[in-house]
Amino acid sequence: NAGVTQTPKFQVLKTGQSMTLQCAQDMNHNSMYWYRQDPGMGLRLIYYSASEGTTDKGEVPNGYNVSRLNKREFSLRLESAAPSQTSVYFCASSATGTDNEQFFGPGTRLTVL
Amino acid sequence: EDQVTQSPEALRLQEGESSSLNCSYTVSGLRGLFWYRQDPGKGPEFLFTLYSAGEEKEKERLKATLTKKESFLHITAPKPEDSATYLCAVFTSGTYKYIFGTGTRLKVLA
Numbered sequence: 339n340a341g342v343t344q345t346p347k348f349q350v351l352k353t354g355q356s357m358t359l360q361c362a363q364d365m366n367h368n369s370m371y372w373y374r375q376d377p378g379m380g381l382r383l384i385y386y387s388a389s390e391g392t393t394d395k396g397e398v399p400n401g402y403n404v405s406r407l408n409k410r411e412f413s414l415r416l417e418s419a420a421p422s423q424t425s426v427y428f429c430a431s432s433a434t435g436t437d438n439e440q441f442f443g444p445g446t447r448l449t450v451l
Numbered sequence: 452e453d454q455v456t457q458s459p460e461a462l463r464l465q466e467g468e469s470s471s472l473n474c475s476y477t478v479s480g481l482r483g484l485f486w487y488r489q490d491p492g493k494g495p496e497f498l499f500t501l502y503s504a505g506e507e508k509e510k511e512r513l514k515a516t517l518t519k520k521e522s523f524l525h526i527t528a529p530k531p532e533d534s535a536t537y538l539c540a541v542f543t544s545g546t547y548k549y550i551f552g553t554g555t556r557l558k559v560l561a
Binding site: 378396439 | 485487492493494495496497500538540548549551552553554
């Protein structure tokens with residue numbers, strides 16, 4: 339039981355390049371989330387998927403797209419990376435029900451030059 | 452606007468010196484308040500969920516309490532391994548969104 343896994347762990351991009359962050363969970367959770375964490379800003383929600391087949395914008399969605407590929411997988415894509423997207427990205431999942439705790443992956447540390 | 456504020460930003464304690472971390476919130480309808488622990492370079496790890504004022508939960512040296520305006524995470528006789536950032540988050544009515552505070556960085560010195 340791996341919980342929530344994320345790939346890659348580290349990534350360096352040049353401005354304008356694109357990339358996809360992958361996330362998978364093996365806990366049969368319905369809801370999945372993407373956050374970014376910046377110093378002094380706390381965790382901010384980028385996008386979330388309440389259930390398979392649905393996605394919605396969070397607090398800071400600009401510059402990102404997501405795909406809920408199936409119940410297990412939720413990917414985050416940066417189409418044209420910008421230095422402002424340098425951050426640590428966390429994927430999380432939670433069981434059915436809107437008041438359940440979230441389980442987080444280990445994070446992806448992204449630097450955009 | 453829904454808001455979560457944690458204090459202090461950082462706290463240094465001697466081993467065995469008990470203290471409390473604060474999480475104050477202003478939300479339209481609280482569905483749950485969560486405490487997480489985050490170690491450097493890792494994702495947050497769930498500690499507690501509190502649902503209603505007056506509720507308390509304990510785990511080893513940690514005890515979380517909830518009022519209508521704030522939550523406290525009490526740390527009794529802390530050890531160096533309790534050093535981490537502690538995050539508070541709220542989940543509000545009518546949304547699927549969690550709102551996180553910026554955390555309290557706790558350092559326990561041996």
